[in-house]
Amino acid sequence: MAEATVPILEMKNVGKIYAQNGRAIEALRGANLSVRKGEFICLIGASGCGKSTLLRMAAGFEAATHGDNLMWGVPITGPGPSRGMVFQDYGLFPWLNVRDNIGFGPKSRRRSKTEIREISDRFIELVGLKEFADVYPHQLSGGMKQRVAIARVLANDAEIVLMDEPFGALDAMTRERLQDELVEIWSRTGLTVLFVTHSIEEAIFLADRVVVMSPGPGRIEREYRIDLPRPRDIASPEFNEWRRLLSSQLHSHHARKAG
Amino acid sequence: MTTLASHTEGDTAAARETSRGVSWWPRLRPVLLAVAFPIVLLLIWHFATAGRPGSLIPPPYDVWLELRDLAFGGINDDAYSGTLYIHLLASVSRVYGGFAMALIVALPLGMLIGRVPLIRQLIDPTIQILRPVPVTAWLPLAMIIFGLGPRSAVFLVFLGAFYPILVNTIFGVRSVEPRLFEAAAMLGCRGPAQFFRVVLPAALPSIFTGMRLGLGFAWVVIVVGEMTGVQTGLGAIIMEARQLSRTEIVISGMIVIGVFGFLSDQLVMLIGRRLLAWSPSHG
Numbered sequence: 001m002a003e004a005t006v007p008i009l010e011m012k013n014v015g016k017i018y019a020q021n022g023r024a025i026e027a028l029r030g031a032n033l034s035v036r037k038g039e040f041i042c043l044i045g046a047s048g049c050g051k052s053t054l055l056r057m058a059a060g061f062e063a064a065t066h067g068d069n070l071m072w073g074v075p076i077t078g079p080g081p082s083r084g085m086v087f088q089d090y091g092l093f094p095w096l097n098v099r100d101n102i103g104f105g106p107k108s109r110r111r112s113k114t115e116i117r118e119i120s121d122r123f124i125e126l127v128g129l130k131e132f133a134d135v136y137p138h139q140l141s142g143g144m145k146q147r148v149a150i151a152r153v154l155a156n157d158a159e160i161v162l163m164d165e166p167f168g169a170l171d172a173m174t175r176e177r178l179q180d181e182l183v184e185i186w187s188r189t190g191l192t193v194l195f196v197t198h199s200i201e202e203a204i205f206l207a208d209r210v211v212v213m214s215p216g217p218g219r220i221e222r223e224y225r226i227d228l229p230r231p232r233d234i235a236s237p238e239f240n241e242w243r244r245l246l247s248s249q250l251h252s253h254h255a256r257k258a259g
Numbered sequence: 260m261t262t263l264a265s266h267t268e269g270d271t272a273a274a275r276e277t278s279r280g281v282s283w284w285p286r287l288r289p290v291l292l293a294v295a296f297p298i299v300l301l302l303i304w305h306f307a308t309a310g311r312p313g314s315l316i317p318p319p320y321d322v323w324l325e326l327r328d329l330a331f332g333g334i335n336d337d338a339y340s341g342t343l344y345i346h347l348l349a350s351v352s353r354v355y356g357g358f359a360m361a362l363i364v365a366l367p368l369g370m371l372i373g374r375v376p377l378i379r380q381l382i383d384p385t386i387q388i389l390r391p392v393p394v395t396a397w398l399p400l401a402m403i404i405f406g407l408g409p410r411s412a413v414f415l416v417f418l419g420a421f422y423p424i425l426v427n428t429i430f431g432v433r434s435v436e437p438r439l440f441e442a443a444a445m446l447g448c449r450g451p452a453q454f455f456r457v458v459l460p461a462a463l464p465s466i467f468t469g470m471r472l473g474l475g476f477a478w479v480v481i482v483v484g485e486m487t488g489v490q491t492g493l494g495a496i497i498m499e500a501r502q503l504s505r506t507e508i509v510i511s512g513m514i515v516i517g518v519f520g521f522l523s524d525q526l527v528m529l530i531g532r533r534l535l536a537w538s539p540s541h542g
Contacts, residue, residue: 061441079444091442095460095537105446108456136537156446 006073008160008192009035009058014067016053016218026217027053031067033211033220035160040186040193042207044200046250050218051196055162058194059085071160081105084153086163090145092137098148099124099133105156123151126185143174150182160192167202179205183230200250204242205232212249222249317507325507326514339496339508347515349491350481353409354523357416357484358477362470365421369428369466374458386425394419394480402487412484412492419480420473427469431462464538467531474527478520 016028028050035041043051056062057069060079069076071083079085084105092101103120111119124133127147137145146166153161167175183206186193197203203210207226214221224246228238301319309318317325328334332341371378372386394415405411435458443449443457485494493512500508535541 059441059445061444079441079449081445081447083445085441085445087438087442089438091438093439093442093457093460095463097537104443104448104456108443108447108452138537138539152446 007034007070008037008072009033009194010068010070010073011054011058011064012068012070014054014057014064014069016050016057016062017065028057028064028218031218031220035192035194037159037192038190040183040206040208041195041211042203042209043194043196043211043213044198044203044246044250045213045218045221046215047198048215048218049213050215051213052164053218054213055085055164055194055196058160059083059162061085081109081156082159084156084158084161086146086149086153086161086166088165088168090137090142090149092145092148092152094137097134097136098129098140101137101148102151102155105152109156119155123155126154127151127181141174142170143178146170146178147181150185154185154189154191158191160194163193163195165196165198168198175202180231182206187230200243200246201234204228204239204246205234210246212246315506317510322507322510322514325505326511329508329511339500339505342496343515346491346493346496346512347519349409349489349495350485350493350516351519353412353416353484353492354474354477354481357413357480358420358474360413360417361420361424361473361477364417365424365469365473366428366466369425369469370432370454370458370462372425373429373432373462374454383429386422390422390426394476395483398483398487407488409489409492411487412481412489412494415484415487416477416480419476419484423472423476424466424469427465427472428462431465431469432458434465435461464535464541467535467541471524471527471531474523475520478516478523482516 011031011033014028014031014033015026018025018027031050031054033041033054043054045051053062057064058076060076060083076083085091093104096104099117099120102123103116106116106119121133124130127150129144129147129151132140132144137148140148149166150161167178170178179202182193185191193206195203195206197206204226210224210226212221212224213219224242226242228236228242233239304316305319308314308316309320324334328340329343330341334340368382372383373379397415397418398411401411401414405414439457439461440453443453448456481492482494482497485492486498489495493516497509497512500506500512531541
């Protein structure tokens with residue numbers, strides 16, 4: 001019953017100040033975000049808005065200078081398997097083939113050899129890389145690498161998947177396919193996803209909620225609940241409505257900054 | 260062939276011919292080119308030395324006879340006949356012995372210097388100062404410390420192989436992509452476990468380069484190392500033959516070192532290709 005009330009991830013008045021060349025840089029100020037289990041949330045904003053910082057704090061790679069980061073109400077003190085991260089540059093282990101990259105997490109948790117094999121084969125199948133199980137990352141296309149990266153965190157029973165512009169380096173066709181597949185996997189598994197993007201279209205296509213952020217200092221500007229039915233049609237008038245709304249929100253902010 | 264049947268007869272024949280032409284020429288070409296240059300050198304050597312009794316350098320054919328005599332005997336029947344395997348074995352054991360010792364010391368030391376700041380600050384400056392000292396400069400000191408004999412030779416080989424392995428190991432463990440630590444950490448691999456599952460495999464290509472360079476240096480240094488008054492070894496017979504003006508033995512020794520140095524490098528490369536199949540620059 002606790003799950004119904006306690007958010008899986010909660011950030012309370014979170015701020016982050018970096019010291020760079022002796023100067024303090026405020027990357028994030030007063031961010032409040034509450035993520036419920038099973039939600040798909042997109043963080044969007046111009047560069048320097050702190051969206052990646054926020055994601056990295058959720059992962060536990062960076063500590064907040066102010067405020068609290070909580071998972072299931074417990075403070076996040078460092079990275080852990082419950083919060084899987086998918087990086088834009090994949091972060092695959094080049095010396096491990098696809099199967100062993102996916103088995104890396106289970107192996108870290110000292111599962112038995114047969115279990116690891118069984119788990120990795122299941123997730124290789126899930127992301128459609130059965131024929132590439134024994135191939136090394138440098139022999140894969142960008143899209144395939146990102147499939148492996150996604151399978152890797154799913155194979156490790158991540159409760160929440162943090163994605164940092166995961167499809168940003170891919171060509172348009174591959175990106176669309178992976179977006180479709182991600183929504184498919186998400187709706188089938190009841191995963192929670194926190195997804196950073198700078199593409200308005202991607203955010204509307206994927207998210208239950210879009211969190212718009214703005215720079216200087218980085219902060220959360222507004223949240224929108226995208227109530228479009230799934231699967232979403234990016235050519236529909238409703239989709240375009242959202243696109244217009246969000247882009248005016250993002251651009252009004254730019255104009256204000258320039259002015 | 261059935262799939263080709265739809266093509267015209269001429270097309271098929273042409274395709275077959277080009278495919279055959281393509282198959283052998285690219286393979287043979289590098290071999291021919293690689294062999295052509297030494298043949299030219301041999302010819303120059305031959306015409307410059309053959310039939311000139313005053314020449315200090317023996318002609319290639321004399322060297323070839325000497326090489327056969329060294330290996331199998333039955334030609335000159337002197338003190339050197341049929342002794343090649345003794346000298347080769349002595350040199351090979353020193354090269355690999357010194358190399359193995361260098362590996363045993365340089366690998367852990369390099370990893371510690373690379374990953375532990377305190378050890379880096381403590382040891383690295385000293386090593387940076389010692390490193391430019393040529394191995395030959397260590398020769399007199401080695402003879403004082405280790406005495407005349409094979410131990411000095413092994414020590415010099417050790418030194419020659421040590422620095423390349425050390426420097427490349429340090430470089431390898433220090434230049435692991437930070438992203439991979441994050442990836443490992445979020446997958447549940449943290450702390451000391453990261454050393455074996457991330458640092459070591461990531462540093463392997465670099466460590467391997469160091470090993471290859473180190474083994475190459477070990478072969479370079481062996482001649483100097485065997486100048487320390489040992490009786491056997493390829494370096495020893497080269498120095499001895501020099502004093503006896505047996506230049507054909509000197510050249511024979513050089514050829515044997517060249518060939519075995521090459522073979523040992525090929526062996527390392529073979530192992531490397533197996534081990535580093537994942538690396539785009541090695542595999």
